[in-house]
Amino acid sequence: MKILIPASAPRRAKTAGAAEGGGRRVTSYDVAALAGVSQSAVSRCFKPGASVSKATYARVMQAAQSLDYIPNAAARSLITRRSNLVAVIISRLANPHAPAALAELSRQLASRGKRALLFTPERESELDATLSDIWQYQVDGVIAAANLSERHVAQCARRSVPLVIFNRCAADVSAVVCDHAEATRLLVSRLAEAGHHQFALIDEGEASATARERQRGARARLAELDLPAPVVVAVEGGDDYAGGARGIRAIIAQLGRVPDAVICGNDIIAIGCLDTARHELGINIPGKMSVAGCDAVDASGWLSYNLTTLRQPIQKMAQAAAELLAALIESRDPAPEKRVFCPQLVEGTTARLQTADKLDLALRLELNKHGLMTM
Amino acid sequence: MKILIPASAPRRAKTAGAAEGGGRRVTSYDVAALAGVSQSAVSRCFKPGASVSKATYARVMQAAQSLDYIPNAAARSLITRRSNLVAVIISRLANPHAPAALAELSRQLASRGKRALLFTPERESELDATLSDIWQYQVDGVIAAANLSERHVAQCARRSVPLVIFNRCAADVSAVVCDHAEATRLLVSRLAEAGHHQFALIDEGEASATARERQRGARARLAELDLPAPVVVAVEGGDDYAGGARGIRAIIAQLGRVPDAVICGNDIIAIGCLDTARHELGINIPGKMSVAGCDAVDASGWLSYNLTTLRQPIQKMAQAAAELLAALIESRDPAPEKRVFCPQLVEGTTARLQTADKLDLALRLELNKHGLMTM
DNA sequence: TTGTATGCGTTATCAT
DNA sequence: ATGATAACGCATACAA
Numbered sequence: 001m002k003i004l005i006p007a008s009a010p011r012r013a014k015t016a017g018a019a020e021g022g023g024r025r026v027t028s029y030d031v032a033a034l035a036g037v038s039q040s041a042v043s044r045c046f047k048p049g050a051s052v053s054k055a056t057y058a059r060v061m062q063a064a065q066s067l068d069y070i071p072n073a074a075a076r077s078l079i080t081r082r083s084n085l086v087a088v089i090i091s092r093l094a095n096p097h098a099p100a101a102l103a104e105l106s107r108q109l110a111s112r113g114k115r116a117l118l119f120t121p122e123r124e125s126e127l128d129a130t131l132s133d134i135w136q137y138q139v140d141g142v143i144a145a146a147n148l149s150e151r152h153v154a155q156c157a158r159r160s161v162p163l164v165i166f167n168r169c170a171a172d173v174s175a176v177v178c179d180h181a182e183a184t185r186l187l188v189s190r191l192a193e194a195g196h197h198q199f200a201l202i203d204e205g206e207a208s209a210t211a212r213e214r215q216r217g218a219r220a221r222l223a224e225l226d227l228p229a230p231v232v233v234a235v236e237g238g239d240d241y242a243g244g245a246r247g248i249r250a251i252i253a254q255l256g257r258v259p260d261a262v263i264c265g266n267d268i269i270a271i272g273c274l275d276t277a278r279h280e281l282g283i284n285i286p287g288k289m290s291v292a293g294c295d296a297v298d299a300s301g302w303l304s305y306n307l308t309t310l311r312q313p314i315q316k317m318a319q320a321a322a323e324l325l326a327a328l329i330e331s332r333d334p335a336p337e338k339r340v341f342c343p344q345l346v347e348g349t350t351a352r353l354q355t356a357d358k359l360d361l362a363l364r365l366e367l368n369k370h371g372l373m374t375m
Numbered sequence: 376m377k378i379l380i381p382a383s384a385p386r387r388a389k390t391a392g393a394a395e396g397g398g399r400r401v402t403s404y405d406v407a408a409l410a411g412v413s414q415s416a417v418s419r420c421f422k423p424g425a426s427v428s429k430a431t432y433a434r435v436m437q438a439a440q441s442l443d444y445i446p447n448a449a450a451r452s453l454i455t456r457r458s459n460l461v462a463v464i465i466s467r468l469a470n471p472h473a474p475a476a477l478a479e480l481s482r483q484l485a486s487r488g489k490r491a492l493l494f495t496p497e498r499e500s501e502l503d504a505t506l507s508d509i510w511q512y513q514v515d516g517v518i519a520a521a522n523l524s525e526r527h528v529a530q531c532a533r534r535s536v537p538l539v540i541f542n543r544c545a546a547d548v549s550a551v552v553c554d555h556a557e558a559t560r561l562l563v564s565r566l567a568e569a570g571h572h573q574f575a576l577i578d579e580g581e582a583s584a585t586a587r588e589r590q591r592g593a594r595a596r597l598a599e600l601d602l603p604a605p606v607v608v609a610v611e612g613g614d615d616y617a618g619g620a621r622g623i624r625a626i627i628a629q630l631g632r633v634p635d636a637v638i639c640g641n642d643i644i645a646i647g648c649l650d651t652a653r654h655e656l657g658i659n660i661p662g663k664m665s666v667a668g669c670d671a672v673d674a675s676g677w678l679s680y681n682l683t684t685l686r687q688p689i690q691k692m693a694q695a696a697a698e699l700l701a702a703l704i705e706s707r708d709p710a711p712e713k714r715v716f717c718p719q720l721v722e723g724t725t726a727r728l729q730t731a732d733k734l735d736l737a738l739r740l741e742l743n744k745h746g747l748m749t750m
Numbered sequence: 751t752t753g754t755a756t757g758c759g760t761t762a763t764c765a766t
Numbered sequence: 767a768t769g770a771t772a773a774c775g776c777a778t779a780c781a782a
Contacts, residue, residue, distance in 0.1 A: 025759085027758095027760085037768080038769045038770075043761060056767080071759085072759050073511040074448075074759080074760085075759035078759085080762090093475075103468035103469065106493050118491040119490075132445060135445045136446060275677055302650055303655070400774095403777095414753090415754080418778085422777080447774090452776095453775080454777045454778075455758090
C-alpha cells in the first residue's frame with residue numbers, strides 16, 4: 001500500500017498575470033489574487049444578497065473592473081442548474097405580428113434576467129431537430145409560437161422544462177392565447193346588426209388552429225342569428241396579400257355574386273382582398289361590400305386602408321407569457337395555467353357598422369363584456 | 376505532518392440509476408455505464424471525426440437514445456472554449472426589414488451550427504449593459520445591427536470576440552453594408568434624366584449614419600448635374616408613417632410649392648408621404664410629384680401603392696454576415712473585411728421614370744455598374 | 751481503439 | 767465574514 005504525502009499547495013497554481021498568454025481568460029482567481037482575497041470571496045461578491053463585508057466588496061469590485069472580469073455563465077449554469085436562457089421558438093418570423101411579439105418577449109425576459117435563444121424552424125418537420133438542439137443548452141424554459149405536437153409537449157414535460165405556448169391552442173399546457181372565436185363572434189354580431197346578411201371568410205386552412213377557432217366563432221354566431229352559413233375560402237400557405245387577392249375572386253365565383261361582408265384571417269389577407277376588390281374588380285367598399293381583418297398591423301391604419309379589424313393586445317400577451325414562464329420556473333409545480341385575452345374591435349371605414357348608440361341593449365351588454373379580459 | 380491513504384475508488388461514484396432522484400440529469404457517465412464503456416468513449420462518440428470502433432459507437436448511441444441523453448452545451452463550452460452562441464444585437468426590431476434580416480441570420484447561423492442569442496436594446500444608452508450581458512455567455516461572435524460606438528467596437532477587440540456590423544457604417548470592423556450613397560445617386564440620376572428638377576429628402580436626422588450616406592449621395596449627384604440643392608427634412612425618431620406625413624407638409628411649407636421629386640429614407644416614410652399627398656393634399660402622383668422609397672418592404676408592392684423604391688438584398692446580406700463571422704471565428708486573424716452590396720431599383724408607378732432605352736449611353740453604363748456587387 | 755486522470759470556471763458546503 | 771474544498775458534465779492528453 002502506498003503512502004502519500006499531501007501537497008500543501010493549492011490544487012491549481014493560478015498566476016494573476018493576465019497580460020501574458022494573449023488569449024487567456026480572466027477568471028475569478030485572477031480577481032482574487034489582485035484583490036488579495038480568496039476566490040470564493042469573489043464569487044460571493046457577484047451573488048446578490050451574499051454576506052460580504054463592505055470593505056472586501058469594494059476591493060473585489062475594483063479589481064474586477066480593472067481586469068474587465070465578468071463571471072462565466074457556462075460555468076455558473078453547470079453548478080446552479082440555471083442557464084438563464086429561454087428558448088423562443090417562432091416558426092414564421094414573416095408572420096405580421098411576430099416581430100412585435102418577439103421584441104416584447106425579449107424585453108420582458110430581459111427584465112427577469114433571462115435571455116432569448118432564438119429558434120426559427122421553417123417547417124413543422126424541423127421541430128424535432130429544433131427541440132434536440134434546445135436541450136443541449138439547458139434552457140430554463142421554452143416559449144413556443146409554433147404548432148407543437150403533443151409529443152413535443154410531452155418531451156418538455158419529461159425533461160421537466162417549463163413550457164408556455166404563445167398564441168396557439170393547446171391542451172394541458174400553460175398558454176397565452178387570444179380568444180379568436182369570441183373575436184369573430186363579435187365581428188359577426190356587429191356586422192349583422194348593421195344589416196349584413198351573406199358572410200364570407202378567407203383564412204388559413206384546417207391546419208391552423210386559430211383559423212379553426214375563428215371559423216367556429218363566426219359559424220356559431222351566424223347560426224344563432226339565423227343567417228346563412230358563410231362561404232369559406234381556405235388559402236393554404238397563402239395567408240398573405242396574394243391569398244387575399246385570390247380569396248375574394250374565389251368567393252365571388254363560388255357565390256355567383258358579391259358577399260355582404262368578408263372576414264379575413266389577418267390584416268394582410270384583408271388588405272389583399274380590399275385592394276383587389278377596389279382596384280381590379282371595381283367594388284365599392286364599404287358601399288357594396290364590407291371587409292374586416294384580424295390582428296391589427298400598422299398598415300391597417302394607413303390612410304389608403306383604414307381597415308376595420310381586431311387588435312390583439314400583443315404587448316400584454318408577451319408580458320403574460322414571460323410572467324407565466326417565470327412563475328413556472330420558480331415553482332416546481334407544473335400546474336398549467338391559461339391566460340386568455342380578447343381582441344379589441346378597431347372600427348375602420350372598410351365595413352358599414354352600426355354606431356354603438358343605435359344597438360339594442362342586450363347586444364350592447366354583450367359587446368361590453370368583450371372589452372374585458374376573460375378567463 | 377499528516378499521512379493520507381489514497382482512496383482506490385474513482386473520484387466520483389456515479390450510479391446509473393437514472394430513475395431515482397426525479398430531477399437528476401442524464402450525463403455521459405450514465406450512458407457509459409449502460410453501454411459498458413468509459414465516459415471518454417461516450418464523449419468521443421459525440422465528437423465528429425473521432426476514433427471510435429463501429430461496435431462501441433453503436434452500443435453507445437443506443438444507450439444514449441434509450442436514456443434521452445444529449446450533451447450539455449455549458450460543460451462542453453467550458454472546456455472547448457466554444458459556446459456555439461452568437462449574440463445578435465438588433466436595436467429596433469420595429470425597423471421594417473429587421474424581421475427578415477433576423478430570420479435569415481438565424482437560418483444562416485443554424486446552418487453553421489451556431490445559435491442566435493437575441494439582444495434588443497431600446498436606447499443607445501443601453502448598449503453598455505447589453506455588451507456586459509453578452510460577455511457572460513462567452514459568445515463565439517457578435518452580429519450587430521445597431522449603432523455601436525468605437526468604444527464598443529474596441530471592447531469586442533480587447534476580448535477578441537469577432538464582430539460583424541450589419542447594415543451600418545463602421546471603420547476598422549468587418550461589416551456587411553448596403554451602399555446607400557450609390558443608391559440615392561442612382562435614384563437621382565434616373566429621376567433627373569426624366570426631367571425632375573427640384574428634389575426633396577425626408578429621412579432620419581444626422582444621428583443616423585445611413586441617412587447621412589443617402590443624403591451625401593443625393594447631394595453629390597445633384598451637384599454633378601448642376602441641379603438645385605435638395606430641400607431636406609429630418610424626422611428625428613419619427614422615421615415612420617407619421618414622419619412621412621409631417622415631412623411632405625414641411626417640405627411644401629419650406630419650398631412654397633410642391634417639389635418635383637421626394638426621396639424618402641425608407642418605404643414606410645414614403646408611404647406616409649404618398650398617402651398624405653394623395654388623400655389629404657390632393658396632389659397627383661406621379662403626375663405632379665414623384666415619390667420614391669428605400670429598402671423595399673412588402674407593402675411597397677401592394678396595389679394601392681406600387682412604390683418606386685430600392686431593394687436591399689437582405690438575404691444575401693444576412694448570408695454574407697454569417698459567412699464573414701464564421702470565417703472570423705475559425706481563423707484567429709482579425710483582418711476586417713467589408714462586403715458592400717448595392718440596392719436594386721424597383722420601378723413602381725409613384726415616380727415618372729425614363730425607360731432605360733431612352734437613356735444616353737454614358738448613363739446606361741453607369742447604371743449597369745450598379746447592378747453588380749462592388750467592393 | 752480504449753480507459754485513466756485532469757482541468758475548464760464557477761457555486762455550494764462547511765469549517766473557521 | 768472568510769477560506770478551503772468538492773462538485774457540476776464534459777473533452778482531451780496520455781498511457782495502455
